[in-house]
Amino acid sequence: MLxxxxxFRDNIARVRGLGGIHQALTSMITSAVDTSDILRAQYxxxxxxxxxxxxxxTRLGMLETFDGKRPPSAAYLRFRLPISCLATGQSVSxxxxxxxxxxxxxxxxxxxxxxxxxxxxxxxxxxxWDSVSERMNTPPEMIKQRLLLIVDRRNKIAHEADLDPxxxxxxxxxxxADVAGVIDFxxxxxxxxxxxxx
Numbered sequence: 001m002l003x004x005x006x007x008f009r010d011n012i013a014r015v016r017g018l019g020g021i022h023q024a025l026t027s028m029i030t031s032a033v034d035t036s037d038i039l040r041a042q043y044x045x046x047x048x049x050x051x052x053x054x055x056x057x058t059r060l061g062m063l064e065t066f067d068g069k070r071p072p073s074a075a076y077l078r079f080r081l082p083i084s085c086l087a088t089g090q091s092v093s094x095x096x097x098x099x100x101x102x103x104x105x106x107x108x109x110x111x112x113x114x115x116x117x118x119x120x121x122x123x124x125x126x127x128x129w130d131s132v133s134e135r136m137n138t139p140p141e142m143i144k145q146r147l148l149l150i151v152d153r154r155n156k157i158a159h160e161a162d163l164d165p166x167x168x169x170x171x172x173x174x175x176x177a178d179v180a181g182v183i184d185f186x187x188x189x190x191x192x193x194x195x196x197x198x
């Protein structure tokens with residue numbers, strides 16, 4: 001489980017590094033050169049770091065459960081394995097389980113609150129957003145709503161080139177402060193989730 005949070009922290013350090021590049025470039029060139037796409041890249045990569053963390057912590061937690069190191073959750077017990085895992089007549093191996101987790105989760109984006117909670121349920125019975133809310137001293141609906149807004153903006157950047165449909169060829173505004181706030185929020189959410197599942 002430790003490697004999941006370490007990977008997240010490394011990914012966030014890279015994201016923050018892009019902010020440093022943006023600030024350095026902005027200070028050296030004229031405002032006629034638009035460097036805002038660096039901020040957009042930061043935004044997308046910050047959400048990607050969250051998604052990757054949930055994938056990793058879920059995979060590692062499920063393998064710990066398989067190894068008998070953590071109690072199985074109800075969702076874990078419902079996780080389906082293909083009959084091919086039993087085709088040889090032998091018991092299911094750890095590599096079979098890991099391969100199937102990776103395969104089934106390769107189509108899942110663990111970014112929106114409900115999907116994140118679904119992933120965490122595979123390794124823990126914790127009522128995720130209630131527990132995160134208590135630790136962050138923020139109502140769960142506020143946390144989930146902010147996360148939904150962040151993911152929505154990420155999707156605009158990734159799938160719509162961040163274009164404002166009301167002004168052709170104009171991108172939605174973005175600032176250093178916007179991105180820093182998103183990164184700080186995602187870090188707080190992930191670090192809090194990790195306290196709940198480790």
